[in-house]
Amino acid sequence: MNVVYKRPKSLKDVRMHYCPGCGHSIIHKLLASVIDELGIREEMVIVGPVGCSVLIYNYFECDGTESPHGRAQAVATGVKRAQPDKIVVCYQGDGDLAAIGTAETIHAANRGENFTVIFVNNAIYGMTGGQMAPTTLLGQKTKTSPFGRDSGMAGYPLKMCELLNQLEAPVYIERVSVHDVKHIMKAKKAMKKALTYQKKGLGYTFLEVLSMCPTNWGISPLNSVQWLQEYMLEYYSLGVQRDLGAAEDSK
Amino acid sequence: MVKKILMRGNEALCEGAIIAGCRYYFGYPITPQNEVPAYMSRRLPEVGGCFIQAESEIASINMIWGAAVSGKRAMTSSSSPGISLMQEGISYLAGAELPAVIVNIVRGGPGLGNIAPSQADYFQATRGGGHGDYFTPVLAPATVEELTHMMVDAFDLADLYRTPVIVFGDGILGQMTEPLVLPEPSRRVLPPKDYVLDGARKRDPRKIMSLRLSPPEALEQHNRKLRKKYEEIIRKEIRYEEYMIDDAQVVIVSFGTSSRVARASIHMARERGMKIGMVRPKTLWPFPAEIISELADNHQVRAFIDVEMNMGQMIEDVRLAVSGRRNVYFYGRTAGMLPDENELLEKIVEVTNECCLQKA
Numbered sequence: 001m002n003v004v005y006k007r008p009k010s011l012k013d014v015r016m017h018y019c020p021g022c023g024h025s026i027i028h029k030l031l032a033s034v035i036d037e038l039g040i041r042e043e044m045v046i047v048g049p050v051g052c053s054v055l056i057y058n059y060f061e062c063d064g065t066e067s068p069h070g071r072a073q074a075v076a077t078g079v080k081r082a083q084p085d086k087i088v089v090c091y092q093g094d095g096d097l098a099a100i101g102t103a104e105t106i107h108a109a110n111r112g113e114n115f116t117v118i119f120v121n122n123a124i125y126g127m128t129g130g131q132m133a134p135t136t137l138l139g140q141k142t143k144t145s146p147f148g149r150d151s152g153m154a155g156y157p158l159k160m161c162e163l164l165n166q167l168e169a170p171v172y173i174e175r176v177s178v179h180d181v182k183h184i185m186k187a188k189k190a191m192k193k194a195l196t197y198q199k200k201g202l203g204y205t206f207l208e209v210l211s212m213c214p215t216n217w218g219i220s221p222l223n224s225v226q227w228l229q230e231y232m233l234e235y236y237s238l239g240v241q242r243d244l245g246a247a248e249d250s251k
Numbered sequence: 252m253v254k255k256i257l258m259r260g261n262e263a264l265c266e267g268a269i270i271a272g273c274r275y276y277f278g279y280p281i282t283p284q285n286e287v288p289a290y291m292s293r294r295l296p297e298v299g300g301c302f303i304q305a306e307s308e309i310a311s312i313n314m315i316w317g318a319a320v321s322g323k324r325a326m327t328s329s330s331s332p333g334i335s336l337m338q339e340g341i342s343y344l345a346g347a348e349l350p351a352v353i354v355n356i357v358r359g360g361p362g363l364g365n366i367a368p369s370q371a372d373y374f375q376a377t378r379g380g381g382h383g384d385y386f387t388p389v390l391a392p393a394t395v396e397e398l399t400h401m402m403v404d405a406f407d408l409a410d411l412y413r414t415p416v417i418v419f420g421d422g423i424l425g426q427m428t429e430p431l432v433l434p435e436p437s438r439r440v441l442p443p444k445d446y447v448l449d450g451a452r453k454r455d456p457r458k459i460m461s462l463r464l465s466p467p468e469a470l471e472q473h474n475r476k477l478r479k480k481y482e483e484i485i486r487k488e489i490r491y492e493e494y495m496i497d498d499a500q501v502v503i504v505s506f507g508t509s510s511r512v513a514r515a516s517i518h519m520a521r522e523r524g525m526k527i528g529m530v531r532p533k534t535l536w537p538f539p540a541e542i543i544s545e546l547a548d549n550h551q552v553r554a555f556i557d558v559e560m561n562m563g564q565m566i567e568d569v570r571l572a573v574s575g576r577r578n579v580y581f582y583g584r585t586a587g588m589l590p591d592e593n594e595l596l597e598k599i600v601e602v603t604n605e606c607c608l609q610k611a
Contacts, residue, residue, distance in 0.1 A: 071313035082318040086450055111303075
């Protein structure tokens with residue numbers, strides 16, 4: 001019998017700590033599949049964040065390091081400069097990347113560091129129990145925006161792809177989502193592209209992945225998919241913001 | 252013949268680091284250590300290294316983490332406010348047991364303070380500095396030559412004990428030009444770096460972290476292991492200089508730049524017939540408590556004077572070592588106002604009159 005579906009070799013056969021309906025496990029699996037397909041497991045160094053995915057190093061058959069909250073891209077800068085032959089991936093949430101780590105994000109991108117950033121945007125702080133994130137939508141109720149996010153009080157949700165697209169150095173910026181199969185497949189393709197560009201040494205690649213957080217959104221996994229589709233997609237438009245690698249490829 | 256050269260402290264320490272095999276420097280401008288990044292930006296590419304001017308001290312210390320998990324010798328430098336910003340990262344490095352060298356060319360504080368020489372970061376440097384249960388070795392040079400040589404020692408200690416190491420200078424040491432002989436590369440045998448993240452090729456994947464959630468006793472066990480390491484450092488790595496203490500009735504305890512002023516005052520006092528000596532800690536942590544304790548037991552020693560460029564910080568360690576057996580006096584100037592050899596002499600005369608003459 002043909003095996004048509006199996007666990008990627010780069011993903012450890014362990015139970016993950018993520019909640020039911022959380023997008024992290026999907027995104028982990030996509031990353032592991034892409035690592036398998038590109039045959040780069042033994043070259044990987046994964047830099048984790050502080051947040052729900054802090055334990056990412058427990059789930060991959062790859063070398064991995066923790067980083068202080070928000071500092072993944074500074075850590076990755078050190079790793080990649082010291083070992084340019086390694087494939088370095090930063091895996092960060094919205095609080096980590098777009099609040100406390102904004103400076104590190106913008107400056108790593110602006111230096112054109114040759115690593116890949118996977119930015120998981122679920123519009124809320126997960127690990128600390130559902131506080132407002134920099135990407136929380138206007139009107140969205142969280143523990144720290146109990147009446148809904150008010151732009152007068154808390155500003156607007158940050159569009160990181162669009163922000164980084166103002167910089168000269170990045171080579172690839174795309175926003176994808178993992179709310180349904182079709183989009184999951186697209187996300188995988190984008191991830192593969194980002195890692196391929198890095199392997200070629202093209203420069204900074206940034207992938208924002210819209211993801212569900214049923215626990216802290218306070219709705220069922222099924223309704224979370226609905227909510228992401230209805231509200232997040234409206235504000236965070238999917239698609240390629242920049243792809244200088246494509247031009248590089250056709251040269 | 253050994254070649255003597257003239258170098259400014261901030262640049263000489265870079266050469267010391269390069270001789271030690273440091274090839275990665277990440278830092279952010281702050282006075283009075285700006286010659287360090289300037290020198291490294293020019294010098295490191297010549298030796299196949301890498302310099303990055305980071306966006307902040309916070310980024311600098313975390314870039315160091317990245318180079319450290321890669322198994323490379325890396326350093327950063329800053330001055331007091333910048334070192335405060337690095338404390339989170341230093342705590343993480345200590346928790347994850349990663350080697351790093353951090354140079355603090357101390358300036359006046361608190362706050363933005365001023366840019367003048369100071370030793371006011373003694374507490375921060377010797378008490379761990381960041382959050383959590385840890386210490387970092389702290390090397391305190393008194394001359395530009397010693398600063399340069401201590402860089403080699405600092406990198407060795409960092410690798411030997413897998414710990415961040417602080418080199419504690421001040422604005423004078425950084426800015427002063429002095430003759431020196433460059434250090435030799437170290438021959439110290441160091442443990443293999445079996446923790447390096449260089450791709451899980453023909454081995455199990457490795458992970459580096461400071462988070463220890465489970466089982467519940469995991470962090471306590473880890474902190475006990477760290478404590479054992481710190482005890483080993485205390486046993487093996489205390490460094491200090493004894494200066495004219497054989498017949499001393501009053502012992503000065505002073506380090507770095509202030510010890511140079513103390514030396515001048517000791518000469519003046521001895522010319523006047525007073526028997527004064529000095530213990531100069533070269534490691535601030537671990538602190539040379541034992542020699543001070545021995546001196547406190549010595550009948551000939553009547554008192555101690557702690558001399559620092561702050562309002563009195565090391566004096567707490569001196570008092571702990573003396574444990575009430577002798578009086579401990581303080582003389583210090585702070586925030587760029589340097590200790591004055593005549594002022595210190597006055598203090599010495601006062602202490603000698605009070606503690607030595609009446610007993611005679």
